[in-house]
Amino acid sequence: MTIVIIILIIIVLASVGKKKPEPKKVNYYDIAKNQRTNQVSSINRTHTINVSVTRSGSKNDDSIIDVGSQSHRIDSDYGLESKVPYWSHSYVYSYSEINYATSNQKKFYQYYKTQFLNGQFLDLEGNTNYAFILLFDLLNEFDQHKKVAQLESQLEILGNHYPKTKTYTINFLIKKMEQVGDTDGVARLREDHYDYQYTQVNYSTFEWRNKYKKILNLTKDETNVLDKIWYSSNNFVNIEYCSIEIIKLYLATMKNLEQIYIDNNSSIEKEFDEIADVVVRKHFRYRKGSNNYKHAMHSCENEFHTNIFKFCENTVREHFGHKRKITIDPYASSLEAKEEFETKLINKVAQIHLELISKINLPDEETEIKLNIQNTTRWKTKFEEISSNFNNNSKEFMDQIIELGKLNKENPSVENIFFEASKFIAKYNQETALLLYIHYLYHDLKSVTFDNKQLTKTIQKSLFKNDEQVEGFQAIVNDFINDKDFEKAINSVPQLYAVKRKKIQLDKSLIKEVQQQHSGTVELLNEYLKDDSSEDLDDKIKIEEQIEINIVQSNEEHTISIYSKELLFKPIHTSTLETFAKNNFSILQSEFETFAKSKGAFKNQLIENINEICFESLDDLLIEEDEAYYTINQDYYQKLLA
Structure with missing residues (x-):
């Protein structure tokens, strides 16, 4: 019996030695499935194995990975590592593009998706099609589960990562988000996307940190x-002066917060760990x-720092x-995650800023000009300050307004500064009001559209004593619109208010003789010698009835749409678009x-x-609507132009 057993063993061993081993077939889908069920432990991740692609059956079947000719190290983070199946770059418009992928590409995509959902992010080696397919895949899954927080995360x-x-x-x-209401x-995403775009720093492209470190x-x-x-990149931060002040405030804030x-x-x-734990469990709903x-x-720490930086920017x-x-x-x-974040972090930062805000340097002239381009109504704050501090010194007021105009020289709404200033000063000094109105016309003529705003009749009544002054100023304005001679117009305004008296030559002896003969003539003579005040009064009564400056624009180029x-x-x-x-x-x-009310319209109906009108073209x-603003896409606006 023993001899028979030995013989059988020898025969089996001999047959095994002659037979080639079957190639071990492993595909991406199986690996992903094993990882999902924690059955991947049988694969030794610390050794090197040989991997080669062997086609089985069909000519186009690239899905089989055999132990064979090429050597690749198994990475503990990436699972079984194989060269990412090459996928020629193309524009991916939907998840259905996966149908045009090869079998090997499809198998790899399933593996890539599983790794992504498990928090492992593969290097796609430039094959970005996989990332875009995943994007549309996640969007399709959202249509089933409807969890906004999950999709956003x-x-x-x-x-x-991509x-x-x-x-x-x-x-x-x-x-x-719009689909689910x-x-x-x-609103939050549009605000952040309008003014904020985040990417992890790429020193070769942005060198943002290195720049300010130096x-x-x-x-x-x-x-x-x-x-x-x-x-971080937005119009405000991209101004170097602003960015420097934000970074200085951010560093000081973190130092104070740590203390x-x-x-x-x-x-x-x-x-941060305690706050992150609440945020991850309650906001993202991760176990x-x-x-x-x-x-x-791990990512929450950077997010907290970024939000503190954003808070510093707002300050x-x-x-x-x-x-x-x-x-x-x-x-x-x-609500719980929000309260945790605000109570333990943001509220403390706000308290710190109450002490640090006085140390922030005010913007220099160059920065003021750039900021006024970004925020075309920013001048109103300074204008209100100038108006509130007015002390009946008209020259000082005018100098301050001209200086404010210089800081807004690139602002497309600069003319409004001078128009509002003219209206304000009219009740204090007529000549200054007209000079500022000429400044308004100067900038209005340089703008895209000539608005030709008129001072109200009430203001005009306070500026002119008689028809002669009205006609004189109207002539100054019309000449200026035609010849664009700013200095000439400015120098002409004071002449409107120059005292004009009648020159009458009298023969005193004749007056005496007539006075003796005709005492009644004296009364008539006194009428001639009266001051112009009565004439002014009569003219003013006429003006009170109706007064309006009719400014004529002869240059036809401004009337073309x-x-x-x-x-x-x-x-x-x-007018609305302008x-x-x-x-x-x-x-x-x-x-x-x-604005809409001033045109006799309702804002919603006007919009x-x-x-x-534009929908067919655009x-x-x-x-x-963009939160508290109405906005127009500038690319769309360009399409409307002739």
Whole structure:
């Protein structure tokens, strides 16, 4: 019996030695499935295996991965590593594009998606099609689960790790929010996307941090603090002076915040971890200990620093008189997470800024000019300050207004400064009012559209004593519009108020003789010798009945419409669009309502009419709401021009 067993063993061993082993077949889908069920432990992640592609059956079947000719190290973060299947770059418009992928590409995509959902982010080696397919895949899944917070978190992670998708993720997220009626989320994203775009710093492209590390000569500790924020880009931060003041405030804020925590026997790391734990569990709804939880906890620290930086920016904006602010309400979907974030972090930062705000430098002249371009109504704050401090010194007032005009020389609404100043000073000094009105016309003539605003009849009555002065000023204005000679117009204004007296030559002897003969003649002579006051009074009575300056514009170039003839705009429509253009295509809703009333229209009806006229050309709305503003897409506006 023993001999038989030995013989059988020898035969089996001999047959095994002759037979080639079957190639071990592994595909991406199986790996993903095993990882999902925690059955991947049988694969040794610390050794090198040979991988080669073997085609089985069909000629086009690239899905089989065999142990064979090529050597690749298995990475503990990426699972079984194989060269990413090449996918020639193309524009991906929907998830259905996956149908045009090869079998190998489809298998890899399933593996890539599983890794992504488990918090592992593969290097796609430039094959961005996979990332865009995942984008549309996540959007399709949202249509089933309808969880906005989940989609927002997924798309934010996708955009951060695969930056080419960033812009698209924001736009698609806004559309999905609109579909489910999340108006608060839409408003928040539009505000952030309008003024803020985040990407992790790319030194070769932006060199943003390095630039300010050198300019501010930061210490190592300050550099480490600055490294915790993401690169931020918006019109305000892109002004170097503003960016410097924000960074200085941010560094000072973090130093003070750290001291507050230390005084309470804590630290920034401990406090941030506690806040992040609540945010991740309550806002993102991730289970504690899960891969998503761990990843979100790690990313929350940078997010906290970024929000503090945004808060610092808002403080600098307010100090600089810049109305538009950045929205800081990242966890609005969870009351508990929002309270935790605000109580333990934002409220403390606000208290710190009450002490630090006085140390923020005011903008220099160059920065003032740039800020006034961005915010076309910013001048109003300074104008109110000048008006409030007026002390009956008309010359000083005019000098201050001219200086304010210089700081707004690039502002398309600069003429409004001088028009409002003319109205204000009219009740104090007539000559100064007319000089400022000439300044208004000077800038109005240089603008895109000649508005030719008129002073009210009430103001005109206070400026002129008689018809002669009215006609004189009207002649000055009309000449200026025709010849554009600013100095000539300015020098002509004082002559309107020069004292003009009648020159009468009298023969005293004759007067005496006549006085003796005709005493009644004396009364007649006295009438001739009277001052002009009675004539002025008569003229003024006539003016009180009706007065208006009729400014004639002979230059026809200003009357030609700048808009396409196909657009059937009425004067009120063109006036509305020109107002938007002068206000950098963004107007406060309250201000627009005032404008509409001045034209005898309702704001909503006016906007609807314009949008309706333009819709066929644009296939979209021209004027849209943006929180407290009405805005116009500048690309759309350009399409309206002739």
